[in-house]
Amino acid sequence: MKKKVSIHDIAKQLNVSAATVSFVLNGKATEKRISEEMEQKILKHVKELGYRPNRVAKSLRTGKSKIIGMLVEGIADPFFSGIARIVEEHAYKLDYKIFYASTENEPKIAKDIISAFRDTQVDGYIIVPPPGIEDDIQALMDDNLPVVLFDRYFPGLASCNIVVDNFDGVYQAMRHFVKNEYKNIGFVTIPSTQTQMRDRLNGYHHAINENGLSPLVKMVSFNVKPDHERYKQEIKHFLEANPQTDAILFATNYLAISGLEAIKQLGLSVPDDIAVIGFDDNTHFSLFSPSITAVAQPVQEISDQVMQQLMACLAGNEKAPAKQTIVLQTKLIIRESSQKTSYLVR
Amino acid sequence: MKKKVSIHDIAKQLNVSAATVSFVLNGKATEKRISEEMEQKILKHVKELGYRPNRVAKSLRTGKSKIIGMLVEGIADPFFSGIARIVEEHAYKLDYKIFYASTENEPKIAKDIISAFRDTQVDGYIIVPPPGIEDDIQALMDDNLPVVLFDRYFPGLASCNIVVDNFDGVYQAMRHFVKNEYKNIGFVTIPSTQTQMRDRLNGYHHAINENGLSPLVKMVSFNVKPDHERYKQEIKHFLEANPQTDAILFATNYLAISGLEAIKQLGLSVPDDIAVIGFDDNTHFSLFSPSITAVAQPVQEISDQVMQQLMACLAGNEKAPAKQTIVLQTKLIIRESSQKTSYLVR
DNA sequence: TTATATCATTTAATCGATTAAGCAATCCAC
DNA sequence: GTGGATTGCTTAATCGATTAAATGATATAA
Incomplete structure (x- = not known):
């Protein structure tokens, strides 16, 4: 047959x-x-x-596959899947295919998949690195393979990185809170030392200090898998323990979801009892009642840059192109959840 | 180097x-x-x-790649990306990798990618087929390649299909509306003749007839890309043209989002002015105010079955295993948006 | 006329594995 | 001690392409 x-x-x-x-x-x-x-x-x-x-034969001979391996933290995260979609579109136009996989931010899985990508001889790598895989990235670069990291990076590594100004994103959100006269602003994050989370936390502290406020940080406990139920409980306890909190900034989109649920269960009203801003915008945020203010990452621009840089690496393969870190700006999308009802024009 | x-x-x-x-x-x-x-x-x-x-060399010799190609409508759709994540997990346990790609429900893109998958000699195919690619699927099957379709299928094709009972899913939602004494129940869908959409529409009509109600169907206009703005406008016009509508069922998750926005802009209150149910549940639906009732698809079970059937095909490659269509049941998640406020226990 | 170019195509090596078939050397039985 | 089995490994063909080098034919130049 x-x-x-x-x-x-x-x-x-x-x-x-x-x-x-x-x-x-x-x-x-x-x-x-x-x-x-x-x-x-x-x-x-x-x-x-x-x-x-037969492309396998071709690939064996040429060492090229016209395939790009893309490793994200979780394909089910709308932030990553949104970028994946745009990158995919770019890639097809350039006659490349994208192979995705998720790491769940696990070094072991990431190592396995990078290894599998190598075996498949993908032509380039787009990676959202979990912690602890510096050596693997370095190994790719040592072998002259095109690599672009995004969302976060390793400060010691001379890789090509596309990131957003996480510090400023949070800082702007905080300024918005301050302008609206919130005094006890909490920050809910995860205990990660990766650049993107570190910068967000720094942005928070900077704003707190600048305005002579006292910090109110909740780090949800570290778990292998993001556990929605657990996050919700912890945020609830945090809010109960700190009833003075009148505004809260969630450092990731899933924390915002867990947090909003916690707030709902506590019967608190947004924004009158507590104002809310989330990091990462979401199709649904405009639909919530009240609608949710968010620090939007420039998804389109990130995707464009990722692809552009990767193609540059692919083209000028021998003379290593000036590796660099490209920092894009976030945009604060102001909605109802972050300003006292009395201020709203109804 | x-x-x-x-x-x-x-x-x-x-x-x-x-x-x-x-x-x-x-x-x-x-x-x-x-x-x-x-x-x-x-x-x-x-x-x-x-x-x-070198796996390329190995693959050339053995004809196997330990890779499964997965083609979904859109990787950014939470329904598909949710399933992708679970399937991926299964696959890794079985030492397979998953390569995803999106079709945007475009036959041309789907054909291209299937072609690329063939070139890459993937070992199996998991496909959410756009219309008009029966021949391509048949060609895969003719060449004895393991294929599993899900979400929808081609009635004339003896492929292995994993689907949900779309008819019953809608029917149960409609019964719920009727039980809550809604009389003018609208159905917002897309002009698709694919099985999943056809069955949902049939389920609607069946319930309408059974209860002696009059149908109120809005088909949003067909567009190459789902256009959120356009959908919203059309649904708005529909609701304005049919002010008697007291309940509405959205046939897909993205229609629900567009519809909810339309409802919000019209200043209608849910569920008192209009009750709402969406097809496909969503992490966020419980957080909306009011929370949104939804027909939940058994994402875990779908993923399990997809993988199980594919593995069966992969194993018993010569004696074609009894191809079959597996139908799973949906579950109506009742929340606030579908029952009049007066009924709610507060 | 001989040397050299140009043309149009073929030969054969190669990429890095897998695997059927082959071949010495040893062992065992009668 | 001769034939057959067993052991332990090697040879060489193969998968399906790419590509440098070779080839043979004709045309042009000196």
């Missing part, structure tokens, strides 16, 4: 050599001085047979 | 043949009667060198 037409079959049927067919198929007919007549004959026959070259 | 250790290098360094190394590495030492001593020597040396076999 399985039809396997190889380049040799084509060649045999036309009484030519496989090489000739290969040249024609790779658009090298002119360069290799294949006659117009021969070229047409081959092209026609190839089309008739519906022959498709 | 690039180190490329091949099986021949290993062999040469140990003064043995590549074949011997290959046998040992594939666990065929005993079968091929390689001495214990030799085996250990090879294993040790391989470990020391950190040699990793």
Whole structure:
């Protein structure tokens, strides 16, 4: 049942050599001085047979696969899947395919997948790195493989990184709170030392100090898997223990969801009892009642840059292109959840 | 800089043949009667060198890749990305990798990607088919390649399909509306003749007829890309043109979002002015005010079945395993948006 | 006329594995 | 001690492409 037409079959049927067919198929007919007549004959026959070259064989020979491996923290996270979609679109236009996988921010999984990508000989890597895989990234770079990190990076590593100004994103959100006269502003985050979380926390502290406020930080406990129920409980306890809290900034989109649920269960009203801002915008946030203010990451721009930088690496493979960290700005989308009802124009 | 250790290098360094190394590495030492001593020597040396076999070469020879191609409508859709995540987890346990891609429900993109998957010699296919690719699916099956469709299927095709009972899902939602004494129940859907949408529409009509109600169907206009703004406008117009509508069922998760926004902009209150149920549950629905009732698809079960069936196909490759359509049940998650406020226990 | 270019295509090596078949050396039975 | 089995490994073909080098034919130049 399985039809396997190889380049040799084509060649045999036309009484030519496989090489000739290969040249024609790779658009090298002119360069290799294949006659117009021969070229047409081959092209026609190839089309008739519906022959498709075996890319595995091609890849074995050329070492190229026209595939880009993309490793994100979780494909189910709207932030990452949103970027994935745009990157995918870019890639197809450039005749590349994207293979995704999720790490769940686990070094072990990430290592395994990077290893699998290498085995598959992907041409480039787009990676949202979990902690502790510096060496693996470095190893890729040592072997001259194009790598672009995004969302976070390793300060010691001379990789190409696309990130947002997390510090400023949080800082702007805090300024907005302050401007609206909130005094006891909490910050809910996870106990991570990765750059993106570290910067967000620093942004918070900076704003707190600048305004002479006292910090109110809740780190949800570390767990292998983000545990929605657990986060909710912990945030509830935090709010009960700190009833003076009149505003709260969630450091990730899933924390915002857990937190909003906690707030709902406590019967607190947003924004009158407590104001809310989330890091990462979300299609749904405008629909909540009240709608949720958010620090929006420039998803389109991140995707564009990721692809652009990767393509640059792919092109100038030998002379290592000036690796750099590109920092994009976030945008505060002000909605109802962050300003006292009395201020709202109804 | 690039180190490329091949099986021949290993062999040469140990003064043995590549074949011997290959046998040992594939666990065929005993079968091929390689001495214990030799085996250990090879294993040790391989470990020391950190040699990793080239899977492209392996794949070329064996025709296997340990990769599964997964084609969904949109990786950014939480329904699909949720399933992707679970399937991925299963796959890793079985030493398979998943390559995702999105079709945007476009036949052309789907054909291209299926073609690319074939070129990559993936071992199996998990596909959410857009319309018009019956022939491509059939072609895969003709070549004895393991294929599992999910979410929707082609009635004429003897493929393995994992779907939910869309008819009953909608029907149960409608019964719930009726029980709560809603009389003018609208149904917002897309003009698709694919099985999943067809069955949902049929479920609606069945319930309408059974209860002697009059149908109120809005098909948003067809567009290449789901256009959130446009959907919203159309739903707004629909509601304005049919002010008697006291309940509405959205046939997809993104329609629900657009619809809820439309309702919000019209200043209607849910559920008192209009009750709402969405097809597909969502992490956020419990957080809306009011919370949104939804027809939840059994995401875990779908993922489990997809993987189980695919593995069955992969195993018993020659004797075509009894292809079948597996129908799973949905579950109505009743929340606030679908019952009049007066009924609620506060 | 001989040497040199140009043309159009083929030969054959190669990528890095797998695996059927082959071949010495040793062992065992009668 | 001769034939057959067993052991332990090697040879070489193969998967399906790419591509440098070779080839043979004709055309042009000196």
